[in-house]
Amino acid sequence: MTYLVTGGAGFIGANFVKYLLKKHADIQLIVLDDLTYAGNLGTIKDDLKDSRCVFVKGNITDPTVVQAIFDQYPIDFVVNFAAESHVDRSIENPQVFLETNILGTQNLLETAKRNWTTGKDENGYPTYKKGVKYLQVSTDEVYGSLGETGYFTETTPLDPRSPYSASKTGADLIVKAYGETYKMPINITRCSNNYGPYHFPEKLIPLIIKNILEGKSLPVYGDGTNVRDWLYVEDHCKAIDTVLLTGRIGEVYNVGGHNEKKNIDIVKLTISTMKRLFDEQPAYKKALKKSGDDLSWLSENLIIYVKDRLGHDQRYAIDPEKITDELGWYPETKFEDGIVKTIRWYLENQDWVEEVTSGDYQKYYEAMYGNR
Ligand code: NAD
Ligand code: TYD
Numbered sequence: 001m002t003y004l005v006t007g008g009a010g011f012i013g014a015n016f017v018k019y020l021l022k023k024h025a026d027i028q029l030i031v032l033d034d035l036t037y038a039g040n041l042g043t044i045k046d047d048l049k050d051s052r053c054v055f056v057k058g059n060i061t062d063p064t065v066v067q068a069i070f071d072q073y074p075i076d077f078v079v080n081f082a083a084e085s086h087v088d089r090s091i092e093n094p095q096v097f098l099e100t101n102i103l104g105t106q107n108l109l110e111t112a113k114r115n116w117t118t119g120k121d122e123n124g125y126p127t128y129k130k131g132v133k134y135l136q137v138s139t140d141e142v143y144g145s146l147g148e149t150g151y152f153t154e155t156t157p158l159d160p161r162s163p164y165s166a167s168k169t170g171a172d173l174i175v176k177a178y179g180e181t182y183k184m185p186i187n188i189t190r191c192s193n194n195y196g197p198y199h200f201p202e203k204l205i206p207l208i209i210k211n212i213l214e215g216k217s218l219p220v221y222g223d224g225t226n227v228r229d230w231l232y233v234e235d236h237c238k239a240i241d242t243v244l245l246t247g248r249i250g251e252v253y254n255v256g257g258h259n260e261k262k263n264i265d266i267v268k269l270t271i272s273t274m275k276r277l278f279d280e281q282p283a284y285k286k287a288l289k290k291s292g293d294d295l296s297w298l299s300e301n302l303i304i305y306v307k308d309r310l311g312h313d314q315r316y317a318i319d320p321e322k323i324t325d326e327l328g329w330y331p332e333t334k335f336e337d338g339i340v341k342t343i344r345w346y347l348e349n350q351d352w353v354e355e356v357t358s359g360d361y362q363k364y365y366e367a368m369y370g371n372r
Contacts, residue, residue: 002028004075006060007082009039011199017047019237029053040356043198060104070115078112078134087164094163101167109178125183136175138190141165145313153319154252161311179250187247192256192318196233197345208270209346215290222308224264227315231257232333242329256318257331284347
């Protein structure tokens, strides 16, 4: 099978590339990524040494780039990770979110449709090359925000509230439209918040780890009671692989693991876990930018409550019953294990953090959080 994986130099896309190369022997991966601030070729440099994986730098909104890939490779699957993905940035500059997330998605769909079409059926619908599928990697944020109870199911009405989630919803709807209007073989997965290796340190968990290592304060938006449903990134990759290979055509699958946590609890757990790891394995202290053996400063006193995000969604929580019942997927990594694995990965991969934050990151950080 030949896969076009867009956004494969970003957090989840890169983890997916690694997952596929390990899981399936007989595959060819074409990674298309425009290497925005969130994309980093270094993340997949070892994977690109494998002859099964090639990289194309380009924008998913560019018809010529995408067509050239279909001209060169017999693409069976398109898995679209490429997106502007950060809610805070979408509040500052929504336009690029609409361009990449909506128009980019439509360009991928249109190009795939054109190249996969083999003819027409008796009702005038296109017929397609056997076995092809377009999978849109979406988010639970398209469902909006929950109160204290309840879960998002696949039939929960779409109710996005941020420019990011609105653009992802627009993308989902155009994917659905290609599925209905042209009978194109599609799936949509809607996943909760991911965490794990290669997560860009503008998102909560890697930002907190990075700030602790630098002895900086830990910014918690609002009162810290907002809830996210966290899933280890490899479990998400496994879900996408499962849906791609066995999901019913045209269906949406929610992906999540019943792992709701308040932001403040995530921050406190990260502090206590890092403290414990430094005690157990003093070699990890090498990752600290603040020198000295006395770690008494590493405490909940680092937490500061900052101005809340505009339109901050209160709670996300996924009901994963459909994907579990139909396709047998379930999350394998318990949060208690996943968070330790993640923190260890950051402690052992400070070169990666420095590489991805060497560009505009500092400017972004100062504009967002001031000079704290
Ligand atoms: P990310 O920001 O880490 O990576 C996005 C990647 O897309 C980067 O490599 C970037 O260079 C690339 N990209 C951006 N614009 C592009 C364009 N116009 N053309 C080509 N490449 C472009 O994002 P992520 O966290 O890995 O998320 C991947 C996908 O999963 C996104 O679609 C996101 O909406 C979805 N998702 C993310 C989460 C999460 O918790 N991170 C949860 C659910 C769904
Ligand atoms: P984030 O990682 O940006 O993911 P999303 O907004 O897609 O859920 O944020 C996760 C939660 O953490 C969200 O409720 C906002 C909050 N948050 C903070 O409290 N402080 C921070 O510095 C960041 C980046 C996020």
